[in-house]
Amino acid sequence: MRVDFTKMHGLGNDFVVIDHRAHESVAIDRALAAALADRHTGIGCDQLIVLEAARDEDEDADFRMRIWNVDGGEVEACGNASRAVALFHGAQARVATAGGIIAVTPERGGAAVAMGKPRFGWEDIPLDYAMDSSALPLSWGPLEQPFAVNVGNPHVVFFVDDIEAVDLATLGPEIEHDPVFPEGINVGIASVEARDYISLRVWERGAGLTRACGTGACAALVAAAERGLTERTATVNLPGGRLTISYGEDGAIVMRGPAVESFRGSFDPSAFGAA
């Protein structure tokens, strides 16, 4: 038996997308996700994306999107993959995720995604104990007082003058695994260049340094707007390119940006240890 996949990316944050509705007999688990994502012995990607039929609890969703990081951990949200899924599906859709329902709309060269509303409560992010999520009273080396927010998945955003001066490869994993974040955390390093322009690098939970992180861009814009540093719409420039993020007066986040299909292929799941 072979399983079809589509290799896609959003600003260089890359995905293996599997439509599980066509391969229901294959069990996707942590081990298979990590094996497929491995860049040396697998297909290689930052996240494995699996599309499934909507469940009873998925309200009026058209289908469900599941997300596994390269380390095999299943997570709640992925902004760049949401745009890739819009391209894959080829039409407007309501998509159920573990982080909530999102709405995707294909646009020329990419997609718009209604990401839902951010959550700021310490239990919602989640943090280990109650504290002010708008400026955590914590520091790691030169990084201090991040803004913490859940945009479907958990993020902290540190505002600095020069994002390139931060040793994110060292500090990222330290912060990601700090016990103050019981479910781990995505770590953004942001610099406000203008009231409508943010530069950003992200250390992703379970994936490390990626070329772009869509939810990280949403978290950075929400954090910057909540602190009064930017307007509620801004360009967020990541190593892989730019996204436009809007944070409406009603609290709803909309992300716009490119998505690309790279190639299609198939694999034998037994070659990756799957039944």
Ligand SMILES: N[C@@H](CCC[C@H](N)C(=O)O)C(=O)O
């Ligand atoms: N690359 C994604 C985020 C993927 C999940 C994240 N690493 C997590 O563990 O929450 C994006 O574009 O948002």
